[in-house]
Amino acid sequence: QSVLTQPPSASGTPGQRVTISCSGSSSNIGSNTVNWYQHLPGTAPKLLIYRNNQRPSGVPDRFSGSKSGTSASLAISGLQSEDEADYYCAAWDESLNGPVFGGGTKLTVL
């Protein structure tokens, strides 16, 4: 059971906008920034969003992140087939004194 809660799946058609939620508590998301990772099975996970809403160099601006209270969201606009992957949120947890992750959301592009 992961500390952060994500929906197990999400889907959309090419060109659509989809959002993925991530729910935590005051000891993690409520007091620290959120990072998002994109993972294609068999490859190394990739940092997608850091510090709630910052994109690393090379990540398209179709990807955006936000945080409010103890929840965060990842939005993907102009959905493309290559966006089909697993997405994970993560944040530092003050109680556990370490980073915690969500269970992951499998995004399907229909």
Next chain:
Amino acid sequence: QVQLVQSGAEVKKPGASVKVSCKASGYTFTSYYLHWVRQAPGQGPEWMGIINPSDGITIYAQNFQGRVTMTRDTSTSTVYMELSSLRSEDTAVYYCARGGGSGLFDYWGQGTLVTVSS
């Protein structure tokens, strides 16, 4: 470019130990912490601990204290993660990841599948 290259898949029997390596290149090895994160089948990632390659100081997640040992070899820019007393629940893909103390991981290894089976 930054690369973290891990050792190959392992199959171990319950009670045995496994040692996974992670060789870093493309940056100054001693300037960034390295973490170990594992992901069991069908589950989310789980943080195992962190090592400072500069001085070898480690911090382990509570769930793994007493069973995990992280070390480094600065001559080869390689970090190691050894997990002992393996049980079936330790079957997972193990990743090394570069990051700071906050747990923001900017580069990851390709993962090493460890299967524990009798």
